[in-house]
Amino acid sequence: MTQQAGKSGGAGGAGGVVDPHALDVFEFARSGRQAAGGLRISQLPRLSNEVPADAREREASFTWQAEGSTQPELQDDGSEAPQPYLRLAVHGSAWLECQRCLAPYEQAFDVDATYRLVASEEEAEAYPLDDDELDVIVGSRQFDLVDLIEEELLLSLPLVPKHDVCPQVHESLSSGAGGELAGEAGGQSSDEGEGGKDGEGGKPNPFAALEALKRDGGTGGNTH
Numbered sequence: 001m002t003q004q005a006g007k008s009g010g011a012g013g014a015g016g017v018v019d020p021h022a023l024d025v026f027e028f029a030r031s032g033r034q035a036a037g038g039l040r041i042s043q044l045p046r047l048s049n050e051v052p053a054d055a056r057e058r059e060a061s062f063t064w065q066a067e068g069s070t071q072p073e074l075q076d077d078g079s080e081a082p083q084p085y086l087r088l089a090v091h092g093s094a095w096l097e098c099q100r101c102l103a104p105y106e107q108a109f110d111v112d113a114t115y116r117l118v119a120s121e122e123e124a125e126a127y128p129l130d131d132d133e134l135d136v137i138v139g140s141r142q143f144d145l146v147d148l149i150e151e152e153l154l155l156s157l158p159l160v161p162k163h164d165v166c167p168q169v170h171e172s173l174s175s176g177a178g179g180e181l182a183g184e185a186g187g188q189s190s191d192e193g194e195g196g197k198d199g200e201g202g203k204p205n206p207f208a209a210l211e212a213l214k215r216d217g218g219t220g221g222n223t224h
């Protein structure tokens with residue numbers, strides 16, 4: 001793990017320190033500047049909501065790079081003028097809760113987006129979108145780059161967070177017909193014993209299987 005540049009990274013290229021919460025993004029673009037930094041989950045409250053509470057303390061963070069530029073565009077009067085662009089890349093990971101086995105897992109994020117900066121909502125709506133690769137955003141002299149970073153991360157959250165392959169799911173769970181989750185147990189047991197005895201009927205109880213797995217994995221072999 002690289003631990004250099006510990007906290008808020010204002011270190012860009014040449015030039016001054018960039019405050020990623022209040023960036024003059026038009027100036028940033030016009031002068032072709034670059035900036036980079038790191039963010040922890042705790043600095044991204046909306047994304048943090050997606051992280052299970054017991055996983056928030058785990059090591060996970062993001063690095064970002066931003067680069068301003070201009071590209072000539074044809075104006076209404078027929079002349080060409082340089083227009084501001086922002087490119088943003090974000091890499092890192094966060095702990096999410098697997099919707100299949102309910103254990104936390106590390107989800108990787110890779111964002112690489114380019115934005116055409118405009119001055120107002122009206123201008124954004126009027127902008128001809130002929131390019132799927134390009135987003136139009138309203139810039140400002142106090143632009144919150146961290147907010148944009150968080151927005152992009154939220155947009156790239158998986159629809160259903162889950163392991164590629166769950167580490168501890170027993171066959172009886174993962175190969176259930178229709179992949180139904182075990183949350184809604186179909187048959188109510190007729191006797192209401194508080195001991196929580198189940199396993200009447202022929203089907204193996206998936207919870208029992210999971211418990212068995214937990215027991216095996218948990219304490220290293222006091223049963224054998």
Ligand SMILES: [Zn+2]
Nearest residue numbers: 098101163166
């Ligand atoms: Zn899983």
